Amino acid sequence: MVLELSFLSVDVVILGVLAYVIGLVSVMAYQRYAPKRSDSRSEDAVAEAIVLEYTRRLKEYDRAISEIRARLDVMDMRLPAGAPSHTSQVGSYARVVSEPVTVTQHQPTASIEGQNGTTDYILKLLVEKNLTSRDVKQAIGRTREHTARLMKKLTEAGFVERQVNSKPFRYTITEAGRMRLKGKAEAVPASEIQQAAV
Structure with a gap:
């Protein structure tokens, strides 16, 4: 029992096999690269969350620094104009430290x-x-x-x-x-x- 497939020519068979292989390769390529896009989206979301957190922290630090500056300005205004500055005191501390120090021990x-x-x-x-x-x-x-x-x-x-x-x-x-x-x-x-x- 030999089946005659005379209507199938070599060109038709090759085109059918070629179409099947191209379809198979394109499905495999899609499955391989499609999850990569979703992973990159989750990575982008994580990166965005990190950036937002650091931005929030920087804003808090800026607010704290501005409060400290305001307090420092208030303290400077309360300080009398004739009061000695902190820079003039540094020299006196240096002189005191350079002098010999006697150490006594107590019982x-x-x-x-x-x-x-x-x-x-x-x-x-x-x-x-x-x-x-x-x-x-x-x-x-x-x-x-x-x-x-x-x-x-x-x-x-x-x-x-x-x-x-x-x-x-x-x-x-x-x-x-x-x-x-x-x-x-x-x-x-x-x-x-x-x-x-x-």
């Missing part, structure tokens, strides 16, 4: 002994319960740095002990601290306590 216990009632107040608080440096800061109403320096001096003097096994560190009063409080209480006569109460 830490001597500075604790001369302290005002803040030290005793902290020790009294620590008698009641162990405190963190934040608790001490809130109780005495000083800055964190001031409280840290004070607690360091008390620790070095032996009045307070830092418990480093837990965070935040807690401070406890030592026997030396208790003796200091007892010594202060005994040093004040009863008549002064009664006068202070009145």
